[in-house]
Amino acid sequence: MAPSTTKRTRSERVASIQLEPSSLHRWLRQFMTSKNLLQVALAIIAAVLIVVILQGWRPAFAYREGQIPQRDIVARVAFDMIDSGQTELLRKQKRREVLCYYENRSQPIAQLISTIKNKFSSLLGDTPYAELTAEQKKTLAEFMPAAVGEADLTEAEALSRIRLLLDERTKLEGGKFDQALKSVLDPIAETGVLKSIGHDSEQGN
Structure with a gap:
């Protein structure tokens, strides 16, 4: 008695020769869960808050403490620092330069x-x-x-x-x-x- 053979449909034959899903596909399938998506959303919100607090849209300061720039910097305000030693020297010099007048009493x-x-x-x-x-x-x-x-x-x-x-x-x-x-x-x-x-x-x- 000849064995019976079953005929497969075309779709079944195509499915039998398909490759197994790649590791990236499997990782994306595992990642796209509600729990992981919630964690990603929280991370994005935290990043946005940090940028707003630190005003990250402003350009970074190009100079650091102790660095001497190679060009003149135009300041928005005038910087003044009182030099006590030089001020006292100038005061003494001005006092020495004062001409004293004496009254002649005969x-x-x-x-x-x-x-x-x-x-x-x-x-x-x-x-x-x-x-x-x-x-x-x-x-x-x-x-x-x-x-x-x-x-x-x-x-x-x-x-x-x-x-x-x-x-x-x-x-x-x-x-x-x-x-x-x-x-x-x-x-x-x-x-x-x-x-x-x-x-x-x-x-x-």
Whole structure:
């Protein structure tokens, strides 16, 4: 008895010769599940939030700390930094460059001339040296020279020479004595004499 044979349809014959699905196809089939799709959606949402928070659409800053650019950079605002050391140096320099003006007060010179005349006036007269008061002797000692030639000049001799030079009181005013005082002290009264500087050299010149 001959064995029975079954006839397959055309579609069955085509299906029998089809290749097995590739590994990529199998992976996609396994991946396309509801659980995996939910995880992908959450990842996309998280990425979008990060981009929004970090403002990722802005261009990245081209320079880093410590880097020296090869060209000038135009800043939007002016950058100022106070240099305390340089500022103090400039202040001192400006103080040194200040010109100081001094007022010439000639009143002390006029008072000195009057004082000298009064002292010489107290020594005039006929009173001998021994009868002079202590104040008159002190005044005479102020005008005593250190030495004359080889011998010292005594107080009595100095007194007589002063009286011989100024034998009349009127010669103290308008005479040679007055002219001698003015010739010495008038230039000082005109230009002035600075006894000491009342400030440091760093505060002006």
